[in-house]
Amino acid sequence: MMEYLAALEGSAFSTWLRESSSIWAYPTVLTLHTVGLAVVVGANWAIDLRVLGLARAIPLDALASTFRIMWIGFWVNAVSGVMLFAADPTTKGTTRLFMGKLVLIAAAVTVMIATKRLLYGRAARAGGATRSAKALAVASLVLWVSAIAAGRLMAYI
Amino acid sequence: MSESVVHLLKSTAISHAMVNSIWLWPLCETLHFIGLALLIGSAGLLDLRLMGFLRRVPLAAAMQLRPWAALGFVINLVTGTLFFIGAPGQYIDSPVWWGKLAFLAVAMINIAVFETRQGRRLLMLADGADTPLGCKLAGAVSITSWFAVMYLGRMLPFIGKAF
Numbered sequence: 001m002m003e004y005l006a007a008l009e010g011s012a013f014s015t016w017l018r019e020s021s022s023i024w025a026y027p028t029v030l031t032l033h034t035v036g037l038a039v040v041v042g043a044n045w046a047i048d049l050r051v052l053g054l055a056r057a058i059p060l061d062a063l064a065s066t067f068r069i070m071w072i073g074f075w076v077n078a079v080s081g082v083m084l085f086a087a088d089p090t091t092k093g094t095t096r097l098f099m100g101k102l103v104l105i106a107a108a109v110t111v112m113i114a115t116k117r118l119l120y121g122r123a124a125r126a127g128g129a130t131r132s133a134k135a136l137a138v139a140s141l142v143l144w145v146s147a148i149a150a151g152r153l154m155a156y157i
Numbered sequence: 158m159s160e161s162v163v164h165l166l167k168s169t170a171i172s173h174a175m176v177n178s179i180w181l182w183p184l185c186e187t188l189h190f191i192g193l194a195l196l197i198g199s200a201g202l203l204d205l206r207l208m209g210f211l212r213r214v215p216l217a218a219a220m221q222l223r224p225w226a227a228l229g230f231v232i233n234l235v236t237g238t239l240f241f242i243g244a245p246g247q248y249i250d251s252p253v254w255w256g257k258l259a260f261l262a263v264a265m266i267n268i269a270v271f272e273t274r275q276g277r278r279l280l281m282l283a284d285g286a287d288t289p290l291g292c293k294l295a296g297a298v299s300i301t302s303w304f305a306v307m308y309l310g311r312m313l314p315f316i317g318k319a320f
Contacts (some may be wrong), residue, residue, distance in 0.1 A: 027315035034311045035304065037190065042198020049199075049225060057218035065211065066202070145191060152187045 005089040017087035026087060033080040037151075039073030041144045044112055048137035051119075051129045060129065064120050070112060095157055101150035108143035111136050159249050166245040175243025182243065185236040192236065193307060196229030200303060207288055207296030215284040220276075251319035257309040264302040271295040 008014055017025050043066045050058055085092050092098045115136045118124065166172055175181055199222040205211050206219040241248050248254045275292055282288070288296075314320040 023312075023315060027312060031308055031311040034190075034193075035307060038194050038197035038307060039201075041194040042196075042201060044198070045195060046198045046202050046222070046225075054225070055218065055221035057221055058214055059218070062211065062213035144194070148190045148194070149187045152190055153183055155186075156183055 001093075002090070005093045008086060008089045011086075014086045014089070017083060026084075029080050029083045029087075033077055033084060036073045036076030036080060037148070040070045040077060041073075041148070043067075043069045043073065044108075044140055044144065047115065047119075048140045051115075051133050051137040053129065060119060064116075067112075067116050067120075074109065091157075092154070095154070097150055097154060097157060101147055101154070104143055104147040104150060108140060108147055111140045111143060115140065163245045163249060166242050169242060171239065172242050172245075175239055182240075185239050189233055189236040189240075192229045192232030194229070196226050196233065197303060197307070198225075199223075199229065200226035201300055204296040204300040204303075207299070208293050209288050212285050212287070216282050216286075216288070217280045217284075220280065247319045248313075251313060251317050253309050253313050253316045254319075257306055257313070260302045260305040260309065264299060264306065267295055267298045267302065271299075 017029065020026070047063055047066060049055065050060060050063060115133065118130070118133050118136065175185075202211070202214075203219045203222045203226065206214050206216060211219075271292075275289075275295060279288070279292060
């Protein structure tokens with residue numbers, strides 16, 4: 001495993017990402033990762049808060065299209081995240097904190113998909129904000145906060 | 158002038174705590190990212206509606222997102238101020254930081270103009286109606302300036318030599 005990570009780290013692309021003084025290398029990828037985070041987490045939280053009973057005047061039905069916005073943010077971060085990993089694979093690939101972050105994101109995205117199914121799937125009930133939807137909303141808030149904390153702390157290891 | 162401000166801030170207990178505590182700075186950074194997502198999520202949705210998208214959301218309802226945007230903003234104003242007090246020199250000397258403040262000012266002026274000129278009138282708009290031009294403009298200026306604030310904030314360590 002370590003050999004593969006080391007090989008990746010030595011590749012021309014990884015070296016460019018890590019060592020180039022260009023603003024378009026590491027800085028831009030990192031910034032895209034922040035922008036994508038704001039989009040996916042921000043839009044997801046808007047749904048969560050609505051399900052939990054805040055801004056109740058907004059019809060839940062009208063928010064179905066925000067899931068498309070979330071997926072845009074998600075893919076921006078999947079791609080920029082893979083690039084950030086490629087820049088520094090031997091450290092990140094062997095860090096528990098990074099593994100923990102990936103698990104948290106996987107869980108948060110699973111909750112996001114489950115929320116969409118529950119609110120807008122074929123079996124969705126009118127009104128929408130059922131107890132299970134509220135439980136998912138709380139899980140989503142907690143998981144994203146934890147994923148953000150894990151991501152931020154990566155800078156300190 | 159700026160040197161004495163830097164000197165004064167660095168002599169405060171808050172500044173010492175921010176620099177010397179191992180967990181305070183990372184904690185504030187995490188909160189800063191949480192506030193950012195909350196602000197972009199709620200203000201962004203309202204801005205999109207102001208611009209005429211997401212028309213199935215009644216405008217008056219979208220306006221109910223404002224307290225959440227305000228909460229995100231206050232979290233970031235407080236944590237941002239703590240960063241500044243912690244290491245004033247690196248911010249004052251950075252042109253990127255001044256650019257960030259400029260876009261922050263644009264966002265604030267835009268809110269003031271929007272709230273005084275348009276806010277109340279919009280509540281009378283029929284559900285699902287398209288928005289007037291001034292309103293579209295306010296939404297576009299808002300979403301652009303918040304993304305610019307975020308971009309310049311993240312670029313702080315990479316542009317210029319202050320960090």
